[in-house]
Amino acid sequence: MKPPKLELDPHLHQPARLQIATVLANAEKAEFARLREITEVSDSVLSKHLSALSEAGYIKLSKSPVDGRTRTWARFTRTGRKAFAKHMQALQTLVAVAEMAVGKK
DSSP: OOOOOOOOOTTTOSHHHHHHHHHHHTSSOEEHHHHHHHHTOOHHHHHHHHHHHHHTTSEEEEEEEETTEEEEEEEEOHHHHHHHHHHHHHHHHHHHHHHHHTTOO
């Protein structure tokens, strides 16, 4: 059996970006500090991931004051949400094919 062609999204494939996307899929927006806690990466690494997702058009970044400090917030764009859904479908297909290969299904 020839494996299906998978369209894994290179912008979402890295673990930290996949975690960010998962959070944003389940929330209207997420604050930088919360994303840093979840991904367990440094501020600079998280900033690079968020910039990459923003440059791809997948997220929108905004800043707003909270308790006298400026906070950075991320939210999915429509493009980002669609890309995430497509990426998740490709991952589900990959898992299904792998399970068949090892005899689980």
